[in-house]
Each structure stands twice: as structure tokens, then as C-alpha cells.
Amino acid sequence: MLKLLSSSSSCLQARVLIPGHRLTYIIRLCSSISISESPSPQSINVPFISDLIAKQHWSELKTHLKDSTFITVLPQLIDSGADPELILRYFNWSQKGLNVPHNIEITCRLLLSLANTKKYPKMRSLLDEFVRRNEKHSISSIFHMLSLWSNQFCANSIIVDMLVVAYVKNSKTNLGFEAFQRAGDYGFRLSVLSCNALLSALVKEKEIGYVEFVYKEMFRRRIKGDLYTFNIVINGLCKVGKLNKAKDVIDDMKAWGISPNVVTYNTIIGGHCKLGGLGKMHKADAILKEMVANNICPSEMTFNVLIDGFCKDENVAAAFKVFEEMRRQGLKPGVVTYNSLINGLCCHGKLDEACGLQDEMLGLGLKPNIATYNVLINGFCKKKMLKEARELFDDIGDRGLVPNVITYNILIDAYCKNEMKEEAYAFHSMMIERGVFPNTSTFNCLIAGSFKQGNMETARKFLHQMEVKGLKADCITYNILIDALCKDGEPRKAERLLNEMFTKGLNPSHLTYNTLMDSYCREGNLNAALNLRARMEKEGKRANIVTYNVLIKGYCVREKLVAANELLNEMLEKGLIPNRTTYEIVKVEMMDKGFVPDIDGHLHNISSS
Template sequence: MLKLLSSSSSCLQARVHVQGHRRTCIRLCSSISISTNPSSQPFSLPIISELIAKQHWSELKTHLKDSNFIAVLHQLFDAGADPVLILRYFSWSQKNFNVTHPLELTCRLLHYLANAKKYSKIRAFLDGFVRNNEKHSNSSIFHMLSMCGNQFCANSVIIDMLVLANVKNMKTRLGFEAFQRAGDYGFKLSVLSCNSLLSALVKENEIGYVEYVYKEMVRRRIEADLFTFSIVINGLCKVGKLNKARDVTNDMKAWGISPNVVTYNTLIDGYCKKGGLGKMLKADAILKEMVANNVRPNEITFNILIDGFCKDENVASAVKVFEEMKQGLKPNMVTYNSLINGLCCNGKLDEACGLWDEMLGLGLKPNIVTYNALINGFCKKKMMKEAKELFDDIMNGGLAPNAITYNTLIDAYCKHGMMEEAYALHNSMLERRVSPNTSTFNCWIACFCRQGNMELARKFLLEMEVRGLKADPITYNLLIDALCKEGESRKAERLLNEMFKKGLSPSHVTYNTLMDGYCREGNLKAALNVRLQMEKEGKRANIVTYNVLIKGHCMKGKLKVANELLNEMLEKGLVPNRTTYEIVKEEMMEKGFLPDIEGHLYNISSF
């Protein structure tokens, strides 16, 4: 069962007995004589015990009519009654007579059960105790357990199950606190309770606590298992702490535990979600490491990589992984959906249609995700007739279009000026009781912002709020962009401040759009203030930021300052893009100004 129970010798070796706990200065759990209670009436303990054992509760109730229930409990303890029998009486008196048993009696009962090795009973009892407990803190529970008995093994078992009970009842913080106090008291916990706590902390995104528990497990010599490492690695990958996740993988190997397919999949998924060329290369390297270590990749492994490459707009690598997958595994619906979506997003509609046919040939039936991906592909190619035909096929195939389906088509109709079709589809969406979401309204707001019709954009914004939907950063980016293009950057900045009030985090797009608006108006001071605010919020200037500011200064004739910004950009390791070269060429060199890039590894002629 629990490893801490496997050997009594491990308990004897632990340095846990704080000298004060060994003393019996006050025996809170000592027996209380029934004769001391004037309300108590004489009764036969053997009869009481027999009634409890047979669960003849009505007779017991009659027999104990004028007795003190807590005094009876003390008598059962003193008589050395069976722990299960005492537990039955404890629970019955609590449930039927709302008796509030003192914490010391609760702890005494737990000790009796632990000494009798009634572990399932302890688990069930603590589950109810934790669920209903609003009175006793972890501190008082630990203190009373220590006062009621200095049996290290028993206390360790009880506290271990207390941690589990807290986690089971979704009281993770109390479980974490119990874990901490167990370390202070020197109680030995099992890997089972630690894993449950770690898993709950990961679900609640408390990765800092996950790291603490993992380090404490190592310090306390709680032997971690495969599940421990997998949970910790998953948590670290979840928040993008990939280097730490790799360190834990190395710890795992040092403990003699080999990573399995789940471990590798978690790491690969972490790098794929992080994105970027470097991260995707590392994800691919982990796949190779996996194969080298004789761990066979499964469908999930390949699906993660294919989806990662597609989202990174590296469809060629995704196709390569897809072909590699087919050498030993059968691609499933998830595989085809990821690849079809990736191809459609990159304008490779013919290849996507080829995969659609291949999928059908394998007997795989397209689902709504497949249809949505292909409809998006047709919309990007302005093939609205084919997109609508696919939309109609959804119903014919026994599927139902969802909000994404409608949003994709509404957005495409709006972009192509097909407003009647867009309105008709919106009404159809409402008739079919498909609830519009924030993205639906963003499609309309974007449409009217492009048309310069801010009145209609605000109308849809108001309707969105009436429906109980909240504007997201994309909504604000659209409105800020539209206002900046109308020369209303001050109003746009008010929206930025509104985002902060609503707890939304502006993106680089938000800040860069506002900076661009101010630069177009010639208000460089305001643009630079926006940059300062952006950096104060923890977002460093990116290549777009520098392009906007360099062009803004060039337009005001401040070419030397623009040149300084160009050098600053290069010093920070940012690589100039096509827009940078165009700005330098058109706004500097063609105006007779030769930029001085101070020995950076760029040839002026390349600009």
C-alpha cells in the first residue's frame, strides 16, 4: 500500500520526536470518568457495545436517553473497544444528534484506527471531516495529533491521508499547507499523496508551488516515481519553463527512471506551444532522442509535431513528419485536421483537398473541424461559392455548423463586400440557435472599421455587451486601429486605458498600432511615451516597434534620431525585415541621408 507502511524500521530512524511532544504535561486525550457528569445515567457498556456492533440504533437511542454522548465515547475508548465500533458510534452520534466532538477525541479516534491498520476507514473518515470542517486549522490538527500520541508512523499515515482528503475535496491550498507542516513535524508522506497534490496544483496553474513540492520531495527523500516526474514536467511545460522541464527529465534519468512516451510527448508539446524556429527544431530533436532511446512515438507524438509545425507556418516540415508517421502508424482524424488546416492557412488549397480525398479513401469521416478548415481555405482564395457549397454539405452530412463555421463565412463575406450574404448568414445563425460569440462581433466590428463606419462598429460593440459578451484584446485592437487611421489617437489611447481597467493585457499589436497613429500625426513625444508604457508592462520593443518609430522620425525630418533607433535595434539583436529595408531606402537614402550602422554586420548596399 503506502511505502511508509512497508517497514517499521524506517519510522524508528526518523528524527521526529520534538522533546515537548514527548512530555505528558497535559493529557487532553485522557479518559473522563462518567461519574463526573451529573447528567450521566448508569448503563451497561457490554450492552452498548453489542447494540453498536449490530447497528440497532433505535434501541441504542432509547438506552442512552439521558446520557452524555461524549462521556460514552470516552468510556468506549477507556474500555479498549474495537476502533471500528467506536467509529460507528462517533459517526452516529454526530449525524443524528449534531454532537460536535472535540478535536482531541477526533485525533484519538484516528490514532486508534491507524494502530489497528484500518486505513480504508481513516480515508473515508478524513474525507468527511475535511469536507465539513470549517473550524479546525491545519495548525490545530497537527498540534492535537502530536499531543494525543507521539507515534510517528500513525501520525505519518494520518497526515498523509489528510493531504489526500484535502486534494480530493478540492481544497488544494489546505493540502499544500498540510504538506508544508508535515515537513516541519518530520512526518513521512507517501509518493501517492505527493503526486495527487502535484496534479491538483498543476490543474490550478500553481506551478511555483509545484516546484516547491518537487524540491521538498527530494530534500525529504520521498522517492519520486514516473508519475511524479511526468506531472512536474507537464506543469513546467504548461507555463513555458522548458529548460526547467529538461532539468527534471535529467533528474528522472539520474534516479534510474526512463522517460516514457508520455514524458516525451509532454516535452514536445511544450516546445511546439512555445513556437518559433528554435523551439520547433528542439521539438524535432526530442523526437529523434526518443527514437534513439527505443521509445516508440505514437499517434499523439506525430499529431503534436504536425500541429506545431502548421501553427508555426512551416507546412513543409509538417508534411515531412506526416510522411514519416505513415511508415509505421495510421494517421487519424486529428492528424488530417491539423494538416488540412495548416495547408489552408498557407494558401495550399489543392494539397488540402488532396488530403480530404485521401482521408475519405481511408474511411475517415470528416467532422466539423475538417469542414471549418476547408471552408476557411476556400474563403482565403475568394472561392465563396465553393465555401458555401461546403457549408451546405455540413447539414447534408448530419453535422451541425458551429460558431467558428459561421464566423469564418461572415468574415469572408464582409471582406469581399458581400454584405447581404453576411447579414443573411448572421440571421441564419440566430435562427439555428447558434450563439454568436466575441469573435462573431469582432468580424462585424472589423468590417465596419475597414469601411470607416465607426457608428455601426459601436452599435455592434453595444449589442455584444447587451448579450453579456466581453470585448477582448482583438476587439480593442480593431477599434484602436480604426481611430488611429482617422487621426483620433488620443481617443484610441483612452481605449488602451480602458483595457487596463477591464483587466485585459494589451499586446505588441495594440501598442505598435497606437505608436503608429501618433507618428502619423507627427506627435513623436506621445509615441515614445506609449513605448515607455509598453516596456513598463514587460513588453520589449520588437521589429515592428522600431519600424514605426524609425519611419515616424524620418517623416518629421529627424534622420539622426532615426539612425540612432536603427542602431539600437541592431544592438538588441533584432533582424531587419523587408519593411525596415524599405524605410531606410525610401525615407533615408533616397533623401540623401546615408545611415551609419556603426560596424554592425550589415552592408549598407543591402539596404
């Protein structure tokens, strides 16, 4: 409990009553650069000074005020009830001229007087400047000052609301989140506007845990979300594959009387297409039907998302069916539509058809963009038609387009994979010369290429170069390094890299674990492989087909056929469909050694029964 006793221009006395104690403390709160030593600061002639500020007679003002009193003028101006805009003008001038750090107390008082006169744009720019200055003011000190100087919840809330937006706008999302959280402790009410801005920034930074926190907290604080709020949260959840939770949010919004719109549906359909797992396109199709049943008309974007999904699901035929349906509904396919289809055809090696489609889009007056070229170049590269890829690359400039980092990465990767490192390095230099900066992916291609050629030294050189350039190793970099060590028969060293990934906040993928398990299995260390499986599942990653293939093979080569068979059964029970590799392992390692399959595909050991 705190009771205000008195306040001077720069100091504030308050009595602190600590519950359960009989003692009363008198504290003096002084701002950092206030001249608290002088008991009564020289008072100023407010009307006179105000007039000078209004006329912007700064040099005259400077001669009237001694240097040391600049900061004492502000509280007096505020106390006098002068026009807040006038005070702000003086504040900005003294700030610029003297470059003194922001004084929290003064800033908060100024914000409060601006809030009371509804000078919202001025408050926004003041807060923007405050946040941009990067001074290390703690959020709690700001909130504390606001509570000390005002008991108007409304004014305080508006300031805090704008503060959150200012942090988010200036890419200080973590501070925006902290302000959001503390606002709850202080009981300040935030608007849906600032919450949406915060949520949107958190989604962009893939901080989904925080997104979920803010979303739940909004309910708890009775901040009513709008259509944007729900769409942002749904998008965040879809991006990390939490599709069931995304569906729950759709139920939430309906419960709040907000109907999902075309964006909502496109987002959730896209989520299924990208990370839906088994039978994902069927689910995506079902959502499309639900959307139509709810009288939401699919847009060009809806079809684009579906077409791309089918292409990635290696079902180009279905993609073309959607393409036809799209035109039947009178929607015009755009460049993105064609890019998805061209990419789908390229991935199937159907380059002639892909080029034909490009001609078709040209005929429709659609201009290919750099992504169109990237998918085509990639198609040629994957078919080892590097000459044709190079020719396409040379066409880019004639089309008035500029190759981007992806274009270069595709070609560098292709040259590395085809043991043409001179060409790869030439493209690496070319991109730098042309001002396209290599990114982590560029180095991943170069590092992987070096390993492939057995050139450990070069790989290390690129890894070093990458760090020097301030580029951080990502999951794929680690996978490349882990793979190289594993191929070298060094799974223990590779596992150390796995540990390092966690310390760097990187999320190992199935592939990471599977690579390591395979390497342990090859040297017959089944326990180490099983430990890794346990670790992987502890991290929320269920064994996939490759995991089972690796482990089954591991048991087989150690002649533990019964254990291998148990794993095979486990895999079938979990609904994982054995692939060609599984079949080969089973045939060579098991069926040829006395196991026979029954009608369900389960194997039985005839020598034991």
C-alpha cells in the same frame, strides 16, 4: 513546548511552556461543540452501544442516547478501543442525521484510529466527505489536532497525505498546496503519490510558480520523485514556454537515475513546437534525433506533435515529409494527424487539397470528428466562402456529430467580419437553443465585430451581457477594447485598461503593448511609447519586430531619422530579422530621405558623413 496533562472526552488540558518566560499557562482546548461546561459527561455502556451500532438499530440507539450526548459518545467509544469501523459507522450516522459540522478533534482522533488499523479506504472516504463539506476549518487546526493526539509520525503523515489528495480531487488545489506547505513545517512526510496529484492539478491551473515551488521542496524534503513527477513538471514548464527549465528537469531526472521515456520526449518536443520561438522546429527535430539516439522509439503522438508544429510554422511541406516518415516507420496516421495537416493546408488557402485529404482519411476508414469539421469550416470562412462553410456546418449533424462551442465561434466570427451580423446573431441564438453555452471567446467575436462596424453601443451591450453571464473578460477581450480605443485616438483611456488587466491577474501580450505604443506614436507622443516599452520589458517581454516597427515609424514621422536608425541597428544587433513592414518603413521614411544601406543592411546617413 506543550505538555499534555489530562484529557477528558471532549476537553484537553495542556501546559504551555513559553521559552524565555517563567510563566506556565494551563490551557484547556475544547472542541467547538463539546459540552465543556459539564465536568464529567454521562458515561455510556460501551458494549451495549457498540452492539446497537453493529446491528444498525438506529432508532433504538436514538432512544438510548439523549440528543445532547451524541457527540460525547464518540470520544468514549474511541477511548474504549472499540472497532474503528464501528465508530465510523456511528460517526457517519450521527453526521447525517444531525447534520452537525465536523468536529476537528473527533475527526482527527477517528482518522488516527482508522490509520492504526490500516483502514485506508475508509480514511479516504472520510476525508473526501470532510473536504467536500466545505467547512472553514483551517489546515493548521487540523495539523495541530493531529500532533496533539498522536506522536506517531507515520499515522499522521498518512492522514495528511490523504488530505492533500482529497483537496486536490475536489478541486481545492489551493488548500492542497497549503496542506503540502504546512506538512513541511510539521515534519509530516508526504508520498510521491500526493505530490504528483498536487503537481498535476497545479499544472492544469497553470500555477507554474507553485509547481516549481513544490518540485524544489520535494528535493529539500527528500521525497523521491518518479517518472510521473518529472513528466508533470516538464509539461508545466513547457506550457508556459520555460523550455530551458524543462531541459534542466530532464537533467535532474537523469541524475536521479530515471530515464526520460517517450512521454518526456513528446512533451518537450511539443513545448518547442508551440513556444520555441526562432528556429523552434530545428530544435524540435534535434530533440527527436536525441530521442532516437537514446533508443526511445517515436510514437504516433511524437509524429503528430511534429506535424502540427511544422504546420503552425507555416511549413506544410516539412509537415508532409514527417507524415511520410511516419508511415515509412509503420505507424498509422490517426484523426489528429489528419486534422493537423488539413488545418495546415486550410491556413494556406489550399482548400481543395484539404478536402482531398479529408477524402483520404475517409478512405482509410478514419472518421472525421468535430475538430476536422472545425478546421475545414474555418478554412472556408477565412476565404470568405461562407456559403460553403455553412453547408459543411449542416453536414455535421448527418455525420452523427454535434457542433461544439468552437464551431459556433468560428462561424459567428466569420459573419461578424463579413458584416453579416444578422447571421452572426442567429448562430448565437442557435447555440444557446441547442444547449451549447457561449464562452468568453464567443463574446470576443461579437464585441470585435461590433467595434469593426463602429457600433460602440452594441459592443458595450455584449460586454455587459458577458459579465451578467458570469464570463470573465480575458486577455483577448482587453486587447479588443484597447485596440478599439487606440483606433479612436484614445491611448490614455486604453492604458487605463492595461492597468486594469494587472489588477485582474491577466498577462498583457506583446500585441497589447504594441497596439498602445502605436497609438501614442501616431499622436507623436514618443515618450509615452518609450515608457510603455520600458514597462513591457520590466514585465519580462522583450521588444519584438512589431515593437521596433512601431517605434521606428514613430521616430520617422517626427523626422527623427537618426534615432530611428539607432533603433534599426539595435533591432539587427538583437538578431531580429526585419520583415516587410520594416522594409517599407525604411524605404519610404528613410532611404528616400538620404539614408543608404551598406552590405550588412545597416543604414548610413549620407548627408551627415
